Amino acid sequence: GIQVEQSPPDLILQEGANSTLRCNFSDSVNNLQWFHQNPWGQLINLFYIPSGTKQNGRLSATTVATERYSLLYISSSQTTDSGVYFCAVSFNDYKLSFGAGTTVTVRA
């Protein structure tokens, strides 16, 4: 199956800081999604982004499919951004393969 690697594994930020999370994948994909898992365990859809760039408020994401990576940008971080960020990919078989996640802690 497709291997997904996320970096860094842990990130500690001061409120207001910007950050970049990376997702590398081992093969071609036609589905890439970013999720935020909040402290209650809910998986929140952030982006469906198999290619290109999207923005949603303080969050944006870019996927360069030809180079097999995706980046998630968090700007002006807030304490509510804390949690685990997962990248998940698939190619034609619909099942998503998840990375191990990046744990983000935003301190006030």
Added chain:
Amino acid sequence: EPEVTQTPSHQVTQMGQEVILRCVPISNHLYFYWYRQILGQKVEFLVSFYNNEISEKSEIFDDQFSVERPDGSNFTLKIRSTKLEDSAMYFCASSGPGVGYSKDPAQHFGDGTRLSIL
């Protein structure tokens, strides 16, 4: 925005018992999935379901597990003879076909059922 709903939110069961986890996918979606997440680990695919049959399953999804769409709205995961290692968060997800009727290829996840086996 339409969402996937899962019940119960938390299920506590004695080892060896059977449990049924329930999900109501988004109404115009055609693909349904179950994933699980053991505490502190990444999310793992269990099974996908389309056109009233399993389209793919992982090695985890052995004879202990079964899925069913008993009516037009519910999608269930049954776990027989539960074991301690079945303790996990179980997520249901759904997606459209990506073209035509429901062009929504993104998978939408429910809030999960936390299953605790004692």
